[in-house]
Amino acid sequence: MGKSAPQVFKDITTEQWTKLAAKAKAAGIDLNGNTGTASKFGVEVAWNYVPGTQELTFQCLTTPFFVKPQDVYAKIQALVKETVASDRNS
DSSP: OOOOOOEEEOSOOHHHHHHHHHHHHHTTOOOOSSEEEEEETTEEEEEEEETTTTEEEEEEEEOOTTSOHHHHHHHHHHHHHHHHHHHHTO
């Protein structure tokens, strides 16, 4: 499948971004640096984190035929919300 629209998250602190990247790495997806691409099992995503504006953008670039980009976005959104919520509850 082709590219999907980017998903933008605002008010993501540097600490939250670090936690997100660590969780993704534990799942086998290395979000190395503030900008890049990563792929696993045929799913390729791109990200861009801007510390100055605290804005994080994810975009699903490709998926295999059996994975919908919406499913990838749902997983990303859940991970971001979980990380932000746990950070605020600390």
